[in-house]
Amino acid sequence: MVRNKRLGSVLAATLGLLCCFGCASGRRTLADSQTERAEQWRGVHFFSPGKQGLPLLQRAIVEELAPIGVNTVILEVNYGFEFQSHPELRWEGAVSDSPDEGAISKAEARELAALCRKHGIRLIPQFNCLGHQSWRKTLFPLLAQYPEMDETPHIAADDPDVYCRSWCPLHPDVNPIVFDLMDELIDAFQADAFHVGMDEVFYIADDQCPRCKGKDPAQLFAKAVNDYHRHLVGEKRLTMLMWGDRLLDAEAMGYSKWEASANSTAPAVDLIPRDIIICDWHYGRREEYPSVPYFLDKGFRVWPASWKNAEAAQALLEYSRRYATPRLMGHLCTTWYGPAVPPAILGEAADGKLNPEAVKAAETIHTCMRLLTGAR
Numbered sequence: 001m002v003r004n005k006r007l008g009s010v011l012a013a014t015l016g017l018l019c020c021f022g023c024a025s026g027r028r029t030l031a032d033s034q035t036e037r038a039e040q041w042r043g044v045h046f047f048s049p050g051k052q053g054l055p056l057l058q059r060a061i062v063e064e065l066a067p068i069g070v071n072t073v074i075l076e077v078n079y080g081f082e083f084q085s086h087p088e089l090r091w092e093g094a095v096s097d098s099p100d101e102g103a104i105s106k107a108e109a110r111e112l113a114a115l116c117r118k119h120g121i122r123l124i125p126q127f128n129c130l131g132h133q134s135w136r137k138t139l140f141p142l143l144a145q146y147p148e149m150d151e152t153p154h155i156a157a158d159d160p161d162v163y164c165r166s167w168c169p170l171h172p173d174v175n176p177i178v179f180d181l182m183d184e185l186i187d188a189f190q191a192d193a194f195h196v197g198m199d200e201v202f203y204i205a206d207d208q209c210p211r212c213k214g215k216d217p218a219q220l221f222a223k224a225v226n227d228y229h230r231h232l233v234g235e236k237r238l239t240m241l242m243w244g245d246r247l248l249d250a251e252a253m254g255y256s257k258w259e260a261s262a263n264s265t266a267p268a269v270d271l272i273p274r275d276i277i278i279c280d281w282h283y284g285r286r287e288e289y290p291s292v293p294y295f296l297d298k299g300f301r302v303w304p305a306s307w308k309n310a311e312a313a314q315a316l317l318e319y320s321r322r323y324a325t326p327r328l329m330g331h332l333c334t335t336w337y338g339p340a341v342p343p344a345i346l347g348e349a350a351d352g353k354l355n356p357e358a359v360k361a362a363e364t365i366h367t368c369m370r371l372l373t374g375a376r
């Protein structure tokens with residue numbers, strides 16, 4: 001998968017399209033065959049550290065991650081890019097809470113992607129779609145610039161109960177803008193795969209949205225997934241990835257309302273293409289992670305994802321292996337502390353103090369890569 005990436009992605013997208021919607025449980029598909037020939041995806045997910053954080057991210061990748069076997073990096077860029085098509089949507093801070101990190105440029109994206117390729121790493125950009133359009137009272141650029149696209153504009157910006165806002169999936173002006181942003185990121189990172197986020201969408205089918213009121217949340221969620229799939233896979237011939245939580249019924253699975261859905265979106269799982277790679281994230285230690293065989297049985301490729309609890313990550317990784325098929329993609333380590341993560345991976349802090357939670361995430365990466373590669 002890492003070698004011949006461009007050709008591989010075209011093949012993957014083409015083969016994936018052929019088996020959309022039709023993959024019966026347990027039946028081998030063309031996408032299976034394609035995946036079977038590929039090696040495991042040993043991944044790390046980063047928030048973009050911003051312009052100022054790029055040098056340390058590059059060093060972390062080259063000096064620490066590539067040598068321990070990481071072959072895929074998800075870079076969650078969101079609005080932290082010098083968009084040309086919509087300069088009003090540039091976010092000059094880092095994607096996390098750290099201020100003044102700066103949007104990265106196309107040239108910087110190209111450089112990072114080339115560096116990853118040189119070290120055998122596939123770089124996949126991420127742009128959070130639908131949900132996660134605000135954080136801690138801060139509206140992200142789309143809803144700040146275009147408040148009419150907010151699914152819940154009637155909720156005050158400083159409402160302490162808001163976790164993060166959504167855009168309205170039926171607003172007619174959203175997708176043309178979002179596709180422009182996706183296309184810029186795809187071009188800048190020369191990407192052959194794209195992660196659309198879509199986790200933790202809590203606001204959907206709001207009863208005060210004039211377009212969505214009374215509609216089925218699962219239908220709305222699936223429409224959004226299918227819209228992005230049509231653009232990314234159908235038109236751009238990329239592989240599409242998304243988080244899996246909204247496709248899981250929290251009650252049926254015994255998961256929390258964060259890592260699974262308690263807001264009626266779960267039936268969307270049967271309304272979306274099977275060639276999407278589902279990033280099935282679970283951060284706590286459990287005896288069982290029933291979503292892994294569930295998604296596999298549905299015919300998806302599944303990429304289990306962990307965070308900073310090494311024991312939990314090991315439990316998820318080893319549980320997933322019980323269901324190993326060519327569609328079980330390996331393992332994805334998330335990190336979630338933005339610019340604090342590369343220093344933690346490198347063991348270097350400018351002020352002599354590392355973020356202890358980022359250090360745990362870095363240690364968990366090592367644990368997972370040892371398990372995946374068999375290294376001691």
Ligand SMILES: [Zn+2]
Nearest residue numbers: 168209211212
């Ligand atoms: Zn709406």
